Amino acid sequence: MTATAGRARSDSAQHAPRRRQPGLVMAGAGLALVAALLAGVWVGALPLPPGGVVNTLLDRLLGVDVSGGLSPTQEAVLLQLRLPRVVLAALVGAGLAISGAAYQGVFRNPLADPYLLGAAAGAGLGATLVIAYSPSQTLGPFGIVPLAAFAGALIGVGCALLLGTAAGGSHSATLLLAGVAVAAFLAAAQTLVQQQNTDDLREVYGWLLGQLGRAQWSDVVLVLPYLVPACLVLLLCGRALNVLAVGDDEASALGVHPGRLRLLVILAASMATAAAVAVSGLIGFVGLVVPHIARRLVGGSHALVLPLSLLIGGGFLVLADLVARVVLAPAELPIGVVTAFVGAPFFAGLLWVGARRR
Amino acid sequence: MNGGAQVEVVGLSASYGRMRVLESVRLTVEPGGWLAIIGPNGSGKSTLLRSILGFHPHQGLVRIDGLPTTGMPRRDRARCLAYAPQTPVLPDGVTTREYVALGRTPHRPLLAAPRGVDRQVVADVMDRLELGRLAERPLATLSGGEQQRAVLARALAQQPRVLLLDEPTASLDLGHAQQVLDLVDRLRRQDGLTVLSTLHDLTLAGQYADRLALLSEGRVVAEGPPFEVLTPAALHTHYGARADVVAGPNGPAVLPVRSET
Numbered sequence: 001m002t003a004t005a006g007r008a009r010s011d012s013a014q015h016a017p018r019r020r021q022p023g024l025v026m027a028g029a030g031l032a033l034v035a036a037l038l039a040g041v042w043v044g045a046l047p048l049p050p051g052g053v054v055n056t057l058l059d060r061l062l063g064v065d066v067s068g069g070l071s072p073t074q075e076a077v078l079l080q081l082r083l084p085r086v087v088l089a090a091l092v093g094a095g096l097a098i099s100g101a102a103y104q105g106v107f108r109n110p111l112a113d114p115y116l117l118g119a120a121a122g123a124g125l126g127a128t129l130v131i132a133y134s135p136s137q138t139l140g141p142f143g144i145v146p147l148a149a150f151a152g153a154l155i156g157v158g159c160a161l162l163l164g165t166a167a168g169g170s171h172s173a174t175l176l177l178a179g180v181a182v183a184a185f186l187a188a189a190q191t192l193v194q195q196q197n198t199d200d201l202r203e204v205y206g207w208l209l210g211q212l213g214r215a216q217w218s219d220v221v222l223v224l225p226y227l228v229p230a231c232l233v234l235l236l237c238g239r240a241l242n243v244l245a246v247g248d249d250e251a252s253a254l255g256v257h258p259g260r261l262r263l264l265v266i267l268a269a270s271m272a273t274a275a276a277v278a279v280s281g282l283i284g285f286v287g288l289v290v291p292h293i294a295r296r297l298v299g300g301s302h303a304l305v306l307p308l309s310l311l312i313g314g315g316f317l318v319l320a321d322l323v324a325r326v327v328l329a330p331a332e333l334p335i336g337v338v339t340a341f342v343g344a345p346f347f348a349g350l351l352w353v354g355a356r357r358r
Numbered sequence: 359m360n361g362g363a364q365v366e367v368v369g370l371s372a373s374y375g376r377m378r379v380l381e382s383v384r385l386t387v388e389p390g391g392w393l394a395i396i397g398p399n400g401s402g403k404s405t406l407l408r409s410i411l412g413f414h415p416h417q418g419l420v421r422i423d424g425l426p427t428t429g430m431p432r433r434d435r436a437r438c439l440a441y442a443p444q445t446p447v448l449p450d451g452v453t454t455r456e457y458v459a460l461g462r463t464p465h466r467p468l469l470a471a472p473r474g475v476d477r478q479v480v481a482d483v484m485d486r487l488e489l490g491r492l493a494e495r496p497l498a499t500l501s502g503g504e505q506q507r508a509v510l511a512r513a514l515a516q517q518p519r520v521l522l523l524d525e526p527t528a529s530l531d532l533g534h535a536q537q538v539l540d541l542v543d544r545l546r547r548q549d550g551l552t553v554l555s556t557l558h559d560l561t562l563a564g565q566y567a568d569r570l571a572l573l574s575e576g577r578v579v580a581e582g583p584p585f586e587v588l589t590p591a592a593l594h595t596h597y598g599a600r601a602d603v604v605a606g607p608n609g610p611a612v613l614p615v616r617s618e619t
Contacts, residue, residue: 239469
């Protein structure tokens with residue numbers, strides 16, 4: 001017995017993943033996000049002097065009275081084009097990543113992503129419908145496509161939840177299957193609408209691949225009221241998700257209501273996802289990969305993985321958008337292409353390193 | 359700790375769909391006692407534990423120190439009953455200490471951070487179960503026996519009055535099984551905890567529990583001290599087994615007998 005225990009110990013001592021200080025990792029991710037934001041506003045078709053950018057931002061955003069030294073054109077590019085776009089990219093990335101981490105926790109499934117329960121298919125159908133049939137492109141100050149995508153995403157998740165609950169309570173497997181069914185149905189409906197309206201294919205595809213090119217402050221205003229409360233709820237639920245990780249029976253034995261908790265987390269994550277999808281289209285991979293990166297850095301505790309995913313997701317998408325703008329300038333790559341292009345090999349590398357360590 | 363509680367099960371019946379798996383089960387475990395539920399495969403042992411915990415819909419009553427558990431808030435129940443399932447779900451990427459600390463969940467608001475007292479209880483429990491040097495190890499890298507100890511530690515961190523253990527020795531070899539049962543016995547004697555467990559190994563059940571309940575086809579067919587319940591006749595009738603029962607040092611031991619032909 002002692003011999004086996006001894007061997008097991010030395011084995012795992014070698015293979016145990018190195019745990020880093022969570023505080024340091026968080027601070028590092030925060031700094032990386034700030035650096036990404038600065039790089040995002042600085043780099044672009046019209047070069048801006050870095051010092052001027054920082055001064056103007058301090059002046060305009062923080063009220064520090066320094067002269068930016070930028071020309072009016074430069075200032076307009078900075079404040080009306082780049083800043084909203086970068087801020088929106090950070091919000092969308094953060095929202096998708098934290099939702100992905102929450103979905104993976106709630107379903108105890110490492111392959112879960114924020115689009116799992118029909119949010120993507122619903123948003124796609126909503127956007128396609130209004131692109132094909134809506135006579136007007138705006139509703140009040142907002143574009144009609146974001147509104148339709150937002151509603152579609154919520155309706156998609158709502159249908160999946162209703163179907164899952166009707167079919168078998170709040171078990172995660174039933175919910176997952178309901179999500180798959182709803183997503184398939186909505187995707188089919190979307191394809192049908194698209195086939196009927198081939199003239200609009202280009203615009204629909206552009207939307208589906210994800211885009212931040214037309215980002216405006218009104219988009220930021222549109223997502224904030226949904227994204228911020230949803231993220232706060234998710235951040236608060238981190239410890240509770242740790243309890244859910246031991247399974248429904250054991251979580252109940254620890255005094256938790258797994259069904260209620262799962263519903264709350266799914267609703268919050270779906271709200272964040274719907275808001276993100278509404279303004280950016282379907283950007284893949286962020287919600288799947290970023291939580292795994294976070295887990296590699298701080299271990300499996302959701303109280304750490306959720307906030308870290310938020311920070312990394314924001315920074316990652318700002319950088320991905322920067323790449324999308326720069327590689328083929330003046331043309332732009334769809335950001336969904338960039339996230340998958342960068343994300344997939346990176347993820348494969350992570351898996352490979354993880355497998356070798358094990 | 360607060361000592362053990364009395365557990366009463368009265369007229370408990372449960373079904374899977376149309377199939378009745380438990381029929382008017384009646385049991386009492388006195389404070390500080392150890393009742394082992396034995397019975398052939400499929401006799402309803404695990405369902406009985408899960409019904410007592412309120413995970414499985416059932417008719418009938420479960421009372422803890424006279425208080426019915428129906429309608430008791432889940433957190434209150436969790437502060438009283440701790441449960442270790444047959445195959446615990448061991449979360450990924452979590453250290454032993456983080457896992458044991460989950461046992462503190464019913465003692466603080468769900469969203470709140472652990473307090474000093476929580477950390478103290480976790481550290482004490484881990485010392486008692488000799489998990490100290492494994493505290494920062496990922497749970498997944500522990501051996502089977504160590505994992506079972508970690509699950510017990512999590513249950514004890516709940517500071518319960520009753521331990522419900524579903525086959526605590528299921529995947530352990532004899533030596534590790536004895537270690538775990540010795541540990542449960544020690545905790546029961548030191549803290550006066552009430553223990554209600556299922557055990558499929560009849561000899562271990564006979565050596566450790568002070569009462570046995572034999573469950574067969576959803577009914578309690580015998581209940582009492584081990585020597586009264588473990589008889590060759592009962593083993594033949596309910597297990598379809600040929601076995602002698604011999605006197606062991608702390609209770610009856612079951613000795614399977616080969617067919618004559």
